[in-house]
Amino acid sequence: QVQLQESGPGLLKPSETLSLTCTVSGSSINNYYWSWIRQPPGQGLESIGYIYYSGSTSYNPSLKSRVTISVDTSKNQFSLRLRSVTAADTAVYYCARSPPPLDSNGFDYWGQGILVTVSS
Amino acid sequence: QSVLTQPPSVSGAPGQRVTISCTGSSSNIGAGYAVHWYQQLPGTVPKLLIYGNSNRPSGVPDRFSGSKSGTSASLAITGLQIEDEADYYCQSYDRSLSGSVFGGGTQLTVL
Numbered sequence: 001q002v003q004l005q006e007s008g009p010g011l012l013k014p015s016e017t018l019s020l021t022c023t024v025s026g027s028s029i030n031n032y033y034w035s036w037i038r039q040p041p042g043q044g045l046e047s048i049g050y051i052y053y054s055g056s057t058s059y060n061p062s063l064k065s066r067v068t069i070s071v072d073t074s075k076n077q078f079s080l081r082l083r084s085v086t087a088a089d090t091a092v093y094y095c096a097r098s099p100p101p102l103d104s105n106g107f108d109y110w111g112q113g114i115l116v117t118v119s120s
Numbered sequence: 121q122s123v124l125t126q127p128p129s130v131s132g133a134p135g136q137r138v139t140i141s142c143t144g145s146s147s148n149i150g151a152g153y154a155v156h157w158y159q160q161l162p163g164t165v166p167k168l169l170i171y172g173n174s175n176r177p178s179g180v181p182d183r184f185s186g187s188k189s190g191t192s193a194s195l196a197i198t199g200l201q202i203e204d205e206a207d208y209y210c211q212s213y214d215r216s217l218s219g220s221v222f223g224g225g226t227q228l229t230v231l
Contacts, residue, residue, distance in 0.1 A: 002163065002202070016180070026158065044207075044209065044222060044223070044224045044225040045158075045166065045209055045211075045222040045225070046222065047219055047220040047221065047222060049219065050219065050220070052197060056158065058218045058219045059219070060217070060219060061217060070122075085203035094165065094166075102213060102220070103153045103154065104153075104154045104172060105156075105171060106154075106156030106157075106158070106168050106171040107156075107158075107166075107168060107211070107220075108168050108177065110165045110166060110167075111165070112165055113165055
């Protein structure tokens with residue numbers, strides 16, 4: 001079955017760079033959209049951005065200046081980098097899959113989520 | 121503030137029917153983009169409940185149904201059960217933002 005697994009450090013200091021990787025199993029990276037979504041403690045879901053297997057990306061305008069999402073099809077992985085983090089970036093970060101077309105389909109598979117805390 | 125607007129909370133007694141609304145704009149729902157719904161049980165990962173406005177993934181009971189009209193969408197839950205207590209989120213695509221947007225979430229309490 002399809003499984004997504006986030007990995008990366010769970011604790012960062014302000015101004016550091018958050019780097020997470022999502023490893024996909026049971027599904028090829030090819031022909032899907034791959035997203036990062038976050039959820040601050042006790043709050044709702046926020047889309048960070050997505051990447052198509054071909055490498056095209058789109059980012060949430062509120063985060064665009066600090067975000068990069070990349071894909072490694074050879075490893076069946078995609079990654080998130082968020083620069084200059086602050087306490088406001090503390091959240092559970094999820095990776096998720098969407099079948100194309102993106103504007104017609106939801107996120108059908110999600111990772112278990114990884115809590116990233118930003119604290120000095 | 122979320123791009124899609126949902127009521128913060130709804131409640132109902134076991135066996136009853138509840139609906140959760142999701143209001144957008146001409147840039148997302150009103151532009152014809154599909155609405156999807158997720159259920160997030162306490163402490164768990166969001167689960168796709170409804171996709172493409174009204175379609176249920178395999179395994180989702182037919183007590184859950186979705187609809188869309190104009191710039192709004194609704195999730196209906198009939199025969200309410202205790203285990204339906206969860207947060208529910210709507211999601212769509214926004215052409216101005218060129219990406220996915222979520223509602224703020226609705227907490228369902230089964231009295």
